[in-house]
Amino acid sequence: MTPPDDPRPQHHPDFVQNLRAEFSGWRTWVDRAIVLGYALVCGLFVVGFTIAADWAFALFRRMYQSHGWLVLLWTPAATAAIVWATRRWFPGAAGSGIPQIKAALHPALPPERRSVFASLRLTLAKVALGVAGFAAGLSVGREGPSVQVAAGLMQHARRWLSPNSTIDARALLVAGGAAGIAAAFNAPLAGVVFAIEELAGRLEARSSGLIITAIVLAGVVAVSAFGNLSYFGVIKVPRLGWDLLGPGLLVAAVCGAAGGLFARLMASSLTGAPDRFNRWRARRPVAFAAGCGLAVALIGLASNGATFGSGSESVKEMLSGEHELPPLYATLKFLSTWITAWSDVPGGIFAPSLSVGAGLGHAVAGIAPADLAPALIAMGMAGFLAAVTQAPLTAFIIVMEMVDGHSMVLSLMASAMLASLVSRMISRPLYETLAEHMVATAVSSHKPVEDVPER
Numbered sequence: 179m180t181p182p183d184d185p186r187p188q189h190h191p192d193f194v195q196n197l198r199a200e201f202s203g204w205r206t207w208v209d210r211a212i213v214l215g216y217a218l219v220c221g222l223f224v225v226g227f228t229i230a231a232d233w234a235f236a237l238f239r240r241m242y243q244s245h246g247w248l249v250l251l252w253t254p255a256a257t258a259a260i261v262w263a264t265r266r267w268f269p270g271a272a273g274s275g276i277p278q279i280k281a282a283l284h285p286a287l288p289p290e291r292r293s294v295f296a297s298l299r300l301t302l303a304k305v306a307l308g309v310a311g312f313a314a315g316l317s318v319g320r321e322g323p324s325v326q327v328a329a330g331l332m333q334h335a336r337r338w339l340s341p342n343s344t345i346d347a348r349a350l351l352v353a354g355g356a357a358g359i360a361a362a363f364n365a366p367l368a369g370v371v372f373a374i375e376e377l378a379g380r381l382e383a384r385s386s387g388l389i390i391t392a393i394v395l396a397g398v399v400a401v402s403a404f405g406n407l408s409y410f411g412v413i414k415v416p417r418l419g420w421d422l423l424g425p426g427l428l429v430a431a432v433c434g435a436a437g438g439l440f441a442r443l444m445a446s447s448l449t450g451a452p453d454r455f456n457r458w459r460a461r462r463p464v465a466f467a468a469g470c471g472l473a474v475a476l477i478g479l480a481s482n483g484a485t486f487g488s489g490s491e492s493v494k495e496m497l498s499g500e501h502e503l504p505p506l507y508a509t510l511k512f513l514s515t516w517i518t519a520w521s522d523v524p525g526g527i528f529a530p531s532l533s534v535g536a537g538l539g540h541a542v543a544g545i546a547p548a549d550l551a552p553a554l555i556a557m558g559m560a561g562f563l564a565a566v567t568q569a570p571l572t573a574f575i576i577v578m579e580m581v582d583g584h585s586m587v588l589s590l591m592a593s594a595m596l597a598s599l600v601s602r603m604i605s606r607p608l609y610e611t612l613a614e615h616m617v618a619t620a621v622s623s624h625k626p627v628e629d630v631p632e633r
Contacts, residue, residue, distance in 0.1 A: 205340045205342075206343075208340070209339045209340055209343045209345060212335055212338050212339060213332075213335055213339075213345060213350070213353075213388060213391075213392070214391065214392075214395060216331060216332050216334070216335040216354075217332070217353070217357055217391065217392035217395040217396055218395050218396070218399060219331055220327075220328040220331050220332060220354055220357045220358065220361065220392065220395075220396045221357065221361045221395060221396035221397070221398065221399025221400055222399055223301065223305065223327055223328065223331060224324045224327060224328060224357075224358055224361035224362055224396065224399075224400065225361065225399055225400055225403045225404075226305070227305050227308065227309070227320055227323070227324060227327060228320060228362070228403075228404075229403075230305070230309045231308065231309050231312045231320045232312075234309045234310070234312040234313035235312040235313070235315075235486075235487045235488075237313060238312065238313055238314070238315045238486065238487070239483075239486075239487075242315065242478075242483055242486065243483075246479065246483075249315060249475040249478060249479065249486075250472065250475050250476070250479075252314070252315075252475075253314050253315050253316070253471045253472070253474055253475040253478075254468040254469070254471035254472040254475065255468070255471070256310065256313065256314035256315075256471065257314055257316065257467045257468060257470060257471030257474070257521055257523060258464050258465070258467045258468035258471065259310075260307055260310050260311060260314065260467070260523045260524070261463060261464055261467035261521060261522055261523055262464045262467075263307065264303075264307055264522070264523065264524060265463060265464075265522075267303070268299070268300060268303035268304075268307065268524075270294050270295050270297075270300050271300050271303045271304045271307055271326070271524045272522045272523070272524055273448065273519070273522065273524065273525075273612070274322035274323065274326075274519075274525070274526045274527055274609075274612075275304060275322045275323040275324070275325050275326030275327070275524070275526060276322045276325050276326070276355075276376065276526075276609050277609050277612035277613040277616060278295035278296065278326050278613075278616065279295065279296060279325055279326055279329045279351060279355045279377065280376070280377065280609055280610065280612075280613035281295050281613040281614075281616040281617045281620070282294075282295040282296045282329070282333075282351055283348060283351055283352070283377060283378070284613060284614070284617045286617050286621065287617050287620060287621065288621070289347065291620050291621070292333070292347065292351075293333075294620050295326075295616070295620075296326065296329050296330045296333045296351060296354075297330050297333065297334070298330055298331065298333075298334040299330075300326065300330050301326070301327045301328075301330035301331050301334075303524075304323050304326050304327050304330070304524055305323075305327060307523070307524040308320060308323045308524050308525060311518075311523050311524060311525040312487060312488075314471065314523075315474070315475070315478060315486040315487065316471070316474055316486075316487075316518045316521075316523060316525060317474060317485055317486070317487070317488075317489070317511065317514040317515040317517075317518040317530050318487075318488065318518055318523065318525025318526060318527075318529075318530065319488045319525065319526035319527060319528045319529030319530055319531075320362060320488070320525075320526060320529070321358075321359065321362040321363060321526050321528035321529055322525075322526025322527060322528050323524060323525065323526050324358035324359065324361065324362035324526075325354075325355040325358040325359055325362075326355075326358070327358060328354040328355060328357045328358030328361070328396065329350075329351045329354035329355040329358065330354070331354060332350040332351065332353055332354030332357070332392065333347060333350050333351055333354065335350055336350055345388060349388055349389070350388075351377070352373050352377045352378045352389055353373075353388050353389040353391075353392040353393075354392065355372070355373065355377050356369040356370065356372055356373035356377065356389055356392065356393050357369060357392040357393050357395070357396035357397075358396070359372045359576075360393045360396055360397045360400070361396040361397060361399060361400040362400075363576055363579065363580060364397070364400050364401065364404060364579070364580075365575070365576055365579035365580060366393050366394065366397040367575055367579060368572060368575045368576040368579055369393040369396075369397070370389070370390065370393060371571050371572050371575050372569070372572045373389055373393075375569045375571050375572050376567070376569050376572060376609065421546075421547060421550070422550055422553060422554075422589065424546075425542055425543070425545070425546040425550060425554055426553075426554065426557055426589060426592070426593065427596070428542050429538065429539050429542045429554050429557050429558050429561060429593060430557065430561045430592070430593040430596040430597045430600075431596070431597075431600060432538055432542065432561075433535055433538050433539075433557075433558055433561030433562040433564075433565055433593070433597045434561060434565045434596060434597035434598065434599065434600025434601050435565075435600055435601075435604065436508075436512065436534070436538060436562060436565070437531075437535075437561070437562045437563075437564070437565020437566040437597060437601050438565055438600060438601035438602070438603065438604030438605045439604060439605070440512060440515075440516065440531075440534075440562075440565075440566055441565070441566050441567075441568070441601060441604075441605040441606075441607075441608040442604055442605035443516055444516065444519055444520075444527075444566075444608055444612075445605065445606065445608055445611045445612065447516070447519070447520045448519065448520070448522075448612055448615070449611065449612070449615045459520070459522075463522065466521065467521040467522065467523070470517045470518065470520055470521035471521065473513075473514075473517050474486075474514050474517055474518055477510050477513055477514045477517075478514065480504075480510065481503075481504050481506075481507060481510045481511075482504060484503050484504060484507055484510070484511075485507070485510050485511045485514040488529035488530055488533065489511055489529060489530050489532070489533025489534075489536075490529055490532075490533070492507065492511075492533050492536070492537070493532060493533050493536045493555075493559070496536050496537070496539075496540045496551075496555050497536075497552055497555055497556075497581070499551070503537070503540070505541075507537045507540075508534050508537030508538045508540075508541060511530060511533055511534045511537060512534050514530075515527055515530040515531070515534065518530075527566065528563065528576075531562055531563045531566050531567075532559045532562070532563055532577070532580075534562050535558040535559040535560070535561055535562025535563055536555045536556075536558055536559050537558070538558045538561075538562060539554040539555040539556070539557055539558020539559065539561075540554070540555050540558070542554055542558070543555065553586060553589060556577055556581050556586060556589075556590060557586075557589055557590060557593040558593075559577045559580075559581075560573050560574045560576075560577040560578075560590045560593050560594045560597075561573075561593040561594060561596070561597035562597065563576065563577070563594075564593075564594035564595070564597045564598040564601070565597040565598055565600065565601035566601070566608060567607070567608060567609060568598050568601055568602060568607040568608070569598075569607075569609075570591075570594035570595045570597070570598040571594075573594045573598075574587075574590040574591045574593070574594035574595075577590055577594075578590055
């Protein structure tokens with residue numbers, strides 16, 4: 179490199195020479211085309227997962243509305259069947275999906291063990307079992323599972339690339355996970371931030387183009403299927419002034435404490451903390467799952483059906499000003515989501531966390547000026563999600579894109595940051611804790627996780 183004070187003239191890049199060099203390696207372009215094709219398939223899978231999950235939950239709602247008492251039989255039986263099938267054939271598909279991809283990216287995990295957490299087989303299983311969770315009426319989301327679904331697909335692309343390809347397995351996993359979030363939430367910017375904050379830690383120059391392109395293509399598929407619409411519509415926010423400060427701080431503090439407690443309960447439950455219930459869960463996992471399903475059904479009946487499913491409809495009702503939810507909705511949804519995750523079914527917590535946060539914001543809005551309710555609900559969504567994941571940037575950008583709340587950027591950011599700070603005083607980062615537990619289990623196990631029979 180020529181020093182800055184060197185009198186010799188500086189040479190600019192030769193465009194023609196660089197263009198010739200770029201197109202001389204045809205195999206490089208074949209590799210790129212393969213990856214781009216897989217990115218489109220990722221978008222299609224996430225869209226198909228979304229449609230199937232909505233269809234399955236609609237079937238459950240029809241059953242609940244016509245014969246509500248049936249959920250006391252159906253939900254426990256379906257939960258037990260899902261957990262039995264998961265443990266018997268697809269243990270790597272259990273849970274959210276985000277900890278699995280973080281585990282697959284963990285430096286302590288041998289490369290040959292990545293298929294335990296991300297593979298085409300697990301992708302297909304995650305879709306089928308995730309849809310079954312919605313049919314059971316469990317408090318699950320599809321956004322976290324979409325990360326594992328898309329990452330498993332992108333990981334499969336590696337076998338078709340040339341041996342000398344610079345596209346490695348790590349870059350494919352990150353690109354797939356980010357594309358999954360972008361397509362699931364119809365939020366491309368959230369996909370980029372999620373890749374940096376939760377998966378990669380940073381984007382390397384050689385893989386950043388791949389990741390962004392995968393996000394764009396998966397997002398294009400989602401937009402083509404569902405339209406270029408915000409997930410929860412457009413939020414009606416009044417002029418924000420100092421009157422939002424007090425209620426906003428209260429929402430952030432409450433969401434931070436509640437989200438930290440939720441993360442701590444989840445980590446304790448899913449890493450096998452020594453207590454009576456986890457000993458029962460270890461000895462008889464299918465019977466434990468049936469008990470969890472019964473608890474979810476009872477909570478659903480107590481809430482008049484509001485806690486079943488992801489909670490997206492409840493959030494839309496709150497944002498639109500409808501007040502048909504039970505007074506303890508946030509508490510009941512909190513419990514339903516925790517118990518569902520504890521049963522170890524394949525299902526995410528992103529969407530249920532957003533609904534819990536919306537419920538907390540809605541509760542605080544009851545003691546604030548009425549026109550601040552939509553803003554406080556959105557701040558609750560960002561705050562609780564940030565507290566649970568301790569990923570405040572991803573949380574506030576997801577909410578901002580889901581409600582088209584660009585006028586609330588500073589409020590959402592402040593709520594997410596403060597809630598995450600409060601949560602860190604209560605709990606370790608949830609996904610990181612679960613990923614470390616999964617890596618330790620996979621490394622110490624003599625047999626692949628997918629071959630371990632039910633105890």
